[in-house]
Amino acid sequence: MLTKRIIPCLDIKNGRTVKGVNFVDLKDAGDPVELAKIYSEDGADELVFLDIAATEENRKTLADLVLDIAREIDIPFTVGGGISRVQDVETLLKNGADKVSVNSSAVKRPELINELASTFGSQCIVVAIDARQMNGDWKVHLVGGKVPTEIDLFDWAREVEERGGGEILFTSMNHDGTKNGFANVTLAKLSDMVNIPIIASGGAGTISHFKDAFEIGKADAALAASVFHYKEIPIQELKENLREAGIPVRL
Amino acid sequence: MKTVIIDYGAGNVKSLQFAFERLGVNAKLSNRREEILAADRVLFPGVGEASSAMDKLRQSGLDALIPELKQPVLGICLGMQLMCDHSEENNTQGLGIFKLPVLRFAESEKIPQIGWNSISGLDSKIFEDINEEAFMYMVHSYYVPLSDETIAKSFYGLDYASAIQRNNFYGVQFHPEKSSKDGSKILQNFLELE
Numbered sequence: 537m538l539t540k541r542i543i544p545c546l547d548i549k550n551g552r553t554v555k556g557v558n559f560v561d562l563k564d565a566g567d568p569v570e571l572a573k574i575y576s577e578d579g580a581d582e583l584v585f586l587d588i589a590a591t592e593e594n595r596k597t598l599a600d601l602v603l604d605i606a607r608e609i610d611i612p613f614t615v616g617g618g619i620s621r622v623q624d625v626e627t628l629l630k631n632g633a634d635k636v637s638v639n640s641s642a643v644k645r646p647e648l649i650n651e652l653a654s655t656f657g658s659q660c661i662v663v664a665i666d667a668r669q670m671n672g673d674w675k676v677h678l679v680g681g682k683v684p685t686e687i688d689l690f691d692w693a694r695e696v697e698e699r700g701g702g703e704i705l706f707t708s709m710n711h712d713g714t715k716n717g718f719a720n721v722t723l724a725k726l727s728d729m730v731n732i733p734i735i736a737s738g739g740a741g742t743i744s745h746f747k748d749a750f751e752i753g754k755a756d757a758a759l760a761a762s763v764f765h766y767k768e769i770p771i772q773e774l775k776e777n778l779r780e781a782g783i784p785v786r787l
Numbered sequence: 788m789k790t791v792i793i794d795y796g797a798g799n800v801k802s803l804q805f806a807f808e809r810l811g812v813n814a815k816l817s818n819r820r821e822e823i824l825a826a827d828r829v830l831f832p833g834v835g836e837a838s839s840a841m842d843k844l845r846q847s848g849l850d851a852l853i854p855e856l857k858q859p860v861l862g863i864c865l866g867m868q869l870m871c872d873h874s875e876e877n878n879t880q881g882l883g884i885f886k887l888p889v890l891r892f893a894e895s896e897k898i899p900q901i902g903w904n905s906i907s908g909l910d911s912k913i914f915e916d917i918n919e920e921a922f923m924y925m926v927h928s929y930y931v932p933l934s935d936e937t938i939a940k941s942f943y944g945l946d947y948a949s950a951i952q953r954n955n956f957y958g959v960q961f962h963p964e965k966s967s968k969d970g971s972k973i974l975q976n977f978l979e980l981e
Contacts, residue, residue: 537942541902581902611924612962632799632805634802634926
């Protein structure tokens with residue numbers, strides 16, 4: 537039976553992890569490869585590496601990092617941040633990334649999704665959507681959630697699927713950083729509306745938040761950063777709790 | 788022992804090569820006929836779309852070579868599907884090593900299937916020391932139905948073949964190179980086949 541996935545997200549800047557990471561047993565807390573190894577041994581199902589300061593100059597740094605990760609890690613991983621061209625994706629996949637995620641660039645030029653899906657296959661194209669609920673409506677935001685657009689979340693999700701996106705990584709800007717739980721009602725609506733997997737993001741604070749994202753939000757996977765980085769929720773313990781609650785997980 | 792990964796431009800070959808590197812094995816990427824024929828073990832990976840992958844095999848003449856191989860051959864993901872007769876994905880004619888079809892999952896399930904699914908009914912040396920219900924990482928929209936050649940099955944809306952075998956040809960739908968320690972053990976078992 538297909539299991540629900542738990543996905544730690546690592547923010548990368550110039551080839552190093554950002555945010556203080558609270559791993560006492562870590563020799564170099566800024567080394568994404570070492571951190572990734574720990575997560576994969578702890579039972580993470582997948583990893584996401586997000587280059588938060590992606591520029592043309594540090595493209596090569598990211599490509600080299602992907603190669604280092606692929607050499608060491610035996611679980612799948614996704615790379616995102618500033619990807620806007622087919623050739624960017626080609627390099628990352630060639631170096632061993634399993635999937636790439638696109639966000640603002642796909643909103644600005646939706647054909648990018650078609651180009652990537654037809655060149656590399658839908659299965660490796662994750663479309664990340666940041667959205668905020670304003671006056672009752674969910675509006676897509678750009679540049680890491682900073683810039684609002686007039687685009688409706690559900691219209692965009694449907695278009696992403698039609699254009700060949702393989703998965704949607706939905707971050708609720710209303711919930712992100714609150715540690716009050718995921719946007720479960722909206723997640724469930726997305727999950728019922730499109731027929732591709734939905735990754736929930738934004739709001740994880742407790743083990744029961746993950747349970748709710750799967751049970752109420754009908755998410756296929758849940759992504760979080762700080763609760764894992766600061767060891768507030770050990771992945772193994774999270775998955776044991778989910779299994780006890782009857783949610784299928786890989787243990 | 789010489790291990791060759793067929794490199795025909797349709798796969799995440801780097802990950803597979805690194806998986807062997809972690810086992811201490813230097814697997815060579817090649818699309819050269821002599822090199823593939825001379826190998827003790829052949830890996831046939833593949834991700835992406837079936838018909839363009841078949842086009843690439845034809846362009847390099849590998850479509851005729853692969854079915855003639857006598858050493859153990861392991862097809863992975865799309866590689867396994869291409870070893871079958873015919874795929875519903877863009878109505879693609881495969882290599883015909885397995886007289887099996889490749890069908891699209893029913894729309895009642897989310898497509899593609901992405902994630903860790905369990906394998907059971909394990910019936911091959913390549914699963915030595917692998918437990919029933921072990922989890923493997925899968926990413927696919929099409930599947931091979933159960934048959935006499937099924938050596939492992941999984942469930943996604945229906946039971947399907949997550950691994951198949953016919954003589955020296957093995958196929959796995961999952962990605963052993965991305966399936967943690969159990970995946971790595973399967974690659975090791977493949978190398979150790981007699």
